[in-house]
């Protein structure tokens with residue numbers, strides 16, 4: 001990448017963010033609402049662990065926000081994914097489909113179940129799983145005569161697809177859901193980055209049987225650490241709640257547990273922060289979209305790069321703003337990252353693709369040329385909503 005272009009890019013970012021007199025992180029948490037007040041209430045009440053009013057309130061507010069029938073707050077997004085897979089019956093040696101372009105937690109949650117992550121291709125226009133390619137691929141590896149969804153190549157059952165709304169941009173949920181129905185596999189939404197995003201005017205998190213959220217410090221809202229599962233089916237939610245609280249049977253005075261459960265429930269302290277953060281989500285979403293439109297405008301006249309824009313069926317939360325290089329090259333990504341970082345713009349690359357990591361290199365996968373291309377063209381720019389609070 002020539003020097004001139006990187007200087008041009010830095011100038012454009014400066015136009016959006018201002019001075020750059022100090023390092024601007026990729027994404028920072030903000031606590032400008034009722035966080036301290038609710039935390040104090042929480043400590044005063046001594047209900048600091050997972051029994052408490054804030055947990056209940058946080059779950060109710062999440063349902064309102066996402067139009068889910070039930071929500072279960074847990075200790076992390078990773079725990080939410082693990083629990084979701086357990087609840088729908090993922091077992092040892094099952095296969096679960098997922099994109100290679102995701103955060104490692106998606107693949108790890110599958111592995112925690114003893115199941116095998118199987119990587120599928122994404123679409124350049126959505127950054128999420130490509131429906132047409134998925135359908136073509138499945139039709140070649142699955143025996144359609146059988147009532148079960150068996151991978152002819154490995155002999156294992158393919159039980160689920162986890163879709164990821166990458167950087168907050170919704171995947172094409174209807175098309176992907178139709179494919180899952182056709183082959184008899186479950187759909188789970190990894191919505192860790194997508195709270196507040198909409199697909200065809202509906203909040204994401206409603207299409208599969210379960211969607212998972214994360215409230216880690218770098219997500220659009222945070223509880224310190226935390227996650228949640230969203231359900232349309234109350235019975236499934238109750239099953240998840242039971243499993244998340246050591247599978248303790250509470251209608252009996254003894255400590256009796258009817259299966260191997262987990263200690264995954266979100267503590268009241270974290271939920272207190274979450275309640276305050278959720279109150280400001282709508283404000284944040286407005287700021288996020290304003291920041292995105294500023295970036296988009298600035299870069300509209302540069303031929304060599306563009307800012308990724310939401311798919312036309314979606315209204316995205318723009319959790320991260322993504323610069324796409326038109327000429328994909330790892331060298332260019334590295335050089336530009338170095339230039340940006342040394343100018344106080346703490347830009348970051350996409351995650352290393354899952355099939356490049358030592359533990360997932362030998363896993364089943366389809367052709368991932370577009371995933372590779374995207375990895376070699378993505379640079380994420382500072383995206384904290386409050387950067388444009390006073391703009």
Ligand SMILES: *Cc1c(COP(=O)(O)O)cnc(C)c1O
Nearest residue numbers: 076077078103105192214215216
């Ligand atoms: C953050 C994230 C997770 C994991 O959430 P944690 O709360 O960090 O465990 C899972 N999947 C995706 C896509 C994420 O971005």
